[in-house]
Amino acid sequence: MTDPIAGRPGGPSLRQRRQRAAFWFLAPMLFALLCVAAWPLARTIWFSFTNTTLSNLYGGEWIGFDNYLSMRTLSSGRVVWRGTLVDPAWWNAVWNTVRFSLISVGFETVLGLIVALVLNAEFKGRALVRAAILIPWAIPTIVSAKMWAWMLNDQFGILNDILLRLGLIGEKIAWTASTETAMTAVLIVDIWKTTPFMALLILAGLQMVPRDIYEAARIDGIHPVKVFFRVTLPLIKPALMVAVIFRMLDALRIFDLIYVLTPNSSATKTMSVISRENMIDFDKFAYGAAQSTLLFAIIAVFVSAYIWLGRVDLGGEGSK
């Protein structure tokens, strides 16, 4: 890369030169993002209004909103609704996604808070604990799905063995195969895998709380539980909110864990899973594109909420 603005005495001012240089430094990154994000997103949305198929990507015709919702009156006078918005499989996936996101993020927040409080205390072996909780985070999702699939195996799984020995269950449970427990299995693995991330984000917030506050409360003889709810929690609320929304966005788009742990189970199929299935496996490319567009719209609402709630200091104007 050559320098586009090598010193030209008497030319434009330093400020102008810097701004022009800034443009050239930004251009490659912006071009890359345009290629991998903006353009594919626009194409996905466009595909969702066509009848494109996987085998004939360029043969699609514009069909308006038919992939989303269409109404046809039969000659008998009966009205037939079609499209993903009246597709029970889609609403099942929406419900699964929402249920999964709310429960997993709820548990992760509470457990993450507990782990963060433990790590914020000073005790022997703290470094060791922090190293230990990083392990689930470091393990690739697919690998953790397989590890847990083995532990949750109905015949030879260690979890059934433990529960049987403790007398908590009467007979072995087919965790991943049974429709009643498939979601629980997915939740267990997700909570195990992502609680560390949550704990670390919350811990960062906790460490910004000045220590003398606790000291003062201790001298005043205030009960630690009261201190937690009245002092600590309000102070870490911003960090907590950001962490929750971050995790929420991640949970809403979950794909890999469910695809590997409970393949083809309608009890766990999420919006991402069903979109890809239609797009790639069932050759309903445009229909899948419509479903992924809907997921995008839902997440876009959440992102706006994040930016609004976080009131992020984006330009750094406040800190300078």
Added chain:
Amino acid sequence: MTRHKLLKQIGFYALVVVIVVFSVFPFYYAVVTSFASGTALFRVNYLPAGFDLRNYQAVLGSKNFLYSIGNSLVIATATVGLSLFLGVTASYALARVRFRGRGLLLMTILAVSMFPQIAVLAGLFELVRFLGIFNTHWAMILSYTIFTLPFTVWVLTTFMRDLPVEIEEAAIVDGASPWIIITRVFLPLLWPAMVTTGLLAFIGAWNEFLFALTFTSTESMRTVPVAIGLLSGASEQEIPWGPIMAASVIVTVPLIVLVLIFQRKIVAGLTAGGVKG
């Protein structure tokens, strides 16, 4: 009073033990399983039952698994290189130069990092087909920048913004061009942040599943997660758990070692991306 205190201590350490066991046990159990084969595999062993290397021989003896490791290494390294190169120059502009629309631009980049990957899948599939890179490394290198690049730009920008103005001023007075300023002044200071973001981008690329699953079609082109995810036997009853666990251990141990070595940097990077905003 002291008894009360002792009970509290015991309770606290019990909690610590629960956290550690819960975090480490699945991995421990995978290691135990990976060293068991034959009938030992189908007994529930809480403690290592033996030291049988047959599962490892099976995995490492399969050409396709070795290819997968190679694929993942090439793809993750190239992705990191690309995002760091694009990220450093862009974040210099975003952090150190004032221009109109900077806040909006940063907000857009942050929004891209929260994209659901499925939303771009159809469009990327078309692009990958159009460029003729379906089932090649390039398909993954290109598509992975969607999540590594925004993150890299974001963290490097926050880092660079906090560096004092003075370090740049001297260079500007000397008439150094922005390119010189980046390579001579900022790059040496940026190393710690680059190690963090590079490592996180590497882990992200190494673990990615959806794009790798969709953009590859032959077994020899699969990345590690796809290879492990699709490793299966002839039927439901014949899932090769031993080799799957051995493969899992092989690809996880380097990651765990990396994470433990760089844990401080990683935690700093995660919180910069998350909390600092």
